[in-house]
Structures are given as C-alpha cells and as structure tokens.
Amino acid sequence: MDSLVAIWSGLPTDARSLILTTLAVVGVMLGVVMAVAFTTLAERKVIGYMQLRLGPNRISLFGLPILRGLAQPFADVIKLLFKEVLVPANADRKLFLLAPLIVLVPALAAWAVIPFSPEFVLADINAGLLFILALTSLGVYGVILAGWAANSKYAFLGAMRSAAQMVAYELAMGFAIVGVLMAAGSLNLGEIVRSQQGGALAWHWFWLFPLFVVYFISGVAETNRAPFDVAEGESEIVAGFHVEYSGAAFATLFALPEYANMILISALAAVMFLGGWLSPFEGYLPDAWFITQPSFFWLFLKIGGFIFIYLWIRATFPRYRYDQIMRLGWKVLIPVTLAWLAVEGVMVWFKVGPWAA
C-alpha cells in the first residue's frame, strides 16, 4: 500500500490528472451502461405489473430466490453479443456497420457535462446546454443511415419518419431550453442547478410549468419512445429503421442508445426543472439533516421518477398517427413555448417571482 502511495506521489501532476480523469470517465460510462441495463429490466417489470403480469422472474443472481429476475439484463446482453451480425446482401456495408456507432457515441458523450453532485461533473464547460443540444442532434444521423444503408423499404420508411420527427421536436425542445436560460442566466448546467436554490417551489418547474411539460413531451418524442415510436411502428413497418440489424449491432444501435438517451433526457429534465442535486426540503427542514443537503441521491431519485413516467406513458397510451405527431410538434408545442417565452419576458421585465432580486 505504501509503495503504491509512493508511486502515485512520484508521478507528474499531468499524469495524475490524466489518470484521475480517465477513471472518472470510465466510472460515469460504467454507471450509464449499468443504468441502461437495469432500465430495460425496470421497463419489463413495470409494464408487466401494470398489465397484471409478473415480468421477467427466472434468472436470479447467485442463485438467490429473492433476486429472481435481477440478472435478466446480463442474460440479454450475453445472448445479443453471441448472435451473428447479419449484413443484408445489397446493403452499403461500411455505413451499415458505422450507423450503430454514430447513434451510440453522442448518446454517451453528452453525459460529460451533466452535473451529478455539487462537486462532481466531468467537464464543467460554459456552454454545457448548447453542447448537449448539439450532440443529441447528431444521433439522428445514425438512425437515417441505419435505415438507408440497409437497403430495405421498411427500414428506409422508419428512418424518414424518425428524421422528420426528431427535427420537428428539437425545435420545441430548444425553445423550452431558452426559457430555462432566461430563468437561470447561464448555459452552464451547474449554474442552472445553483440558480434554483431554496426548496421545491424555487425550482424552475413552478414558473416554467408549460415549458417543463413541453420539454418532457418533446423528450419522449426525441427518443422515439411510445407513444411517438412511429419510427419503429411494428404494426405497419415491421420494426422500422433497425429491422435489418441483429446481434451486437442491434444492441448498440437500438437498445443502448435509446435507453441512454431516455436517462439523459430524464437527467436534463431533473437538472433544468427539478433542481438537479438540490433537495426539495431545503429551507423547510433543519439544515443539518441529510435530507436537506444537496447530493447525488436527489438527482438519482428525480431521474428514477422520470424514467418511471416514461414507462408509465408507454404502458398507457396508444401510438400516435404520424400526421398527428407532426401536428402536435409544430402546431401545439412550439406555439405554447413561444407564448410562454413572451410571458416570461414580461415577468423578467416586471421582476415577478424568481426575478424579484
């Protein structure tokens, strides 16, 4: 142990910070991947119980009966990794294999700027929100390419639907984020959290409620989740853009990024509207208690809540028709955000609510 400490302190400062950063990045990535794995399990369990079924309940950890079903994600991963990756005969081979990576990389890279706790964020950059917007807008390339490169009509239809949908809802999402910027006065996600100090009613959801709702709805649409999952539309276009994929390519194209993006949207909604790592009881209960202290625990709880809403929506609502999706995005959500931005401008001008200072 002592020799390890000696080696550590003997290293140059650059090398030490390099090692620490790498460890932090690997830690966050592992955390995200594990969260993805257990979100898939949670999805099947939650929807199962909502439909009066049990969900996966066979594969247990360490043979303990009480943990039955918990190892299901690992079994799924092993199964997917050992399956053959098929490339269709007339596919554009290079792009077909590149597409899953193009979806995967932005979905993971966006986590760099999420503030997990008051102390910990991988990259504390000034334009954090813009960075996330830019990265999440890249994921659509993977989807389009997956659909086009497979040289299949179903896949292509799915890709076109998905592209138009993502471009449409990105606008509503961007406008909702503009509202948060006006309230927080910063693009840095840590600053946005800090601007919401003072308990649950000081969080942005209260004054920006329409934007909060619009943001989450467009988040669901951006991730192509039910009820906006026409990109898959298994009843009309079989499974949409990923119909020709199998094995590991399917896992990296579809499963991992979709769930990672879901968790990312949940984390962003928590950071921007529900005070991130701040405690809801701050200012209402004594300061010394654990539940009034800001910590990762609160962010985790909020993300979990949003994930549950995602699954709840999926179990509840039927799929939208494509033209209805477009109408909702362009004719309902965008006008709502624009109207609320005007209201917010008036509030800023007359110094109402959080702008009173």
Add this chain to the structure above:
Amino acid sequence: MLTEILFYAFAAVLLGAAIGVIASRNPVHSVLFLVLCFFNSAVLWLLIEAEFLAIVLVLVYVGAVMVLFLFVVMMLDINIEKLREGFTRYAPLGALVAVIVVVEMYYVLWVKRLGMDVTGGTAPLPADYSNTAAIGEVLYTDYVYPFQLAAVVLLIAIVAAIALTMRRREGLRTQDVSRQVAVRRQDRVRLVKVEPEVEQ
C-alpha cells in the same frame, strides 16, 4: 505544441473529407463527408477558443441543415453518369476559382509577414471568460439593427418559401382537430328505446 498537433490532425481530416465530398461516387457518401467537414471545422474553431460558434455550427449545420440535405439526397434518384459529363467543361472555371483562393490565402500570409496584426491577439483568455455572453453583448448592443435586419430577411425567406410551395388543392380531405375535440355524444349517438319483441 499540443495545440499545433491537434490543429494539423484535424485540418488533415478536414481536407481529406473535403476531397471526399467531391471525389466519392455515391451522393450520400458525399453528404456524409460534408458533415465530417463541418464537424472538423467546428473542432478548429474550438482550438481558437470560439466555443459558442463551434457548437452552434454543429447544432445548426450538422444537426439540422445537413439532416434535411441527407434526406433529400437519399430520396432523389440521381444519375451519376450525367453529373460527371460536365467535368471537362467546368474544369477551367474550377481552376480559376482555385487560383483565386490560393492568391487570397497567399496575400493574407504576406500581410501577416509584414508584422501587421490583422487577426487580433490570440493570447489565451481567462478561464471564466464566456464566449456566449460576449457575443450576446455585441449582438444586442452595437449590432442590434443589422441583427434585427437579418432576422427579418430570414423571416421573409421563410414566408416566401411557404407561399411558393403551399397551394390549396380541391377535394383534399383534412381533419379539423378542434371540431373533432368539440364533438359531444349527442351529435353522434342517439339513444333509441326499442320495445322488446315478445314471441307470442
């Protein structure tokens, strides 16, 4: 030193991608090379500490404009042979443009060699310097009229594009959502009391 290495690496990729745009046979590949170009120029902007512009370049060009571009190119049935026919005809014009660009670049380098500082200082800015705030400040004070003017021009372009492409066709069946939502049960369903037929 590290900055120079990064600059040359990304500049090399940028040039390679730019050649790819005009050299690849498949138009979809060309569009993807163009996306790579934009991305690498964004990284070059990051290297000169213009984070806001770099991220906006990715957001606007890569995230929105090129997606629509890709969309269109994928759906078009482009005859590549026909596109290649004009190569020799347009080659002189292309060469002329290339020469002009080279001369301009040489001129800039030549002015710089005279010791005149045309690009302004490139001294590293303090860590808490916010690019976004600086741009916003300039844009909404010194340049507020040009900025508003540009916005109006863009708005006119949007209106014109919509006006040119939207036409009302006869016999089009559309749904009026507000009427659908306003429907009450009485409008659609009639409760009829039918006397049961009793078999004699």
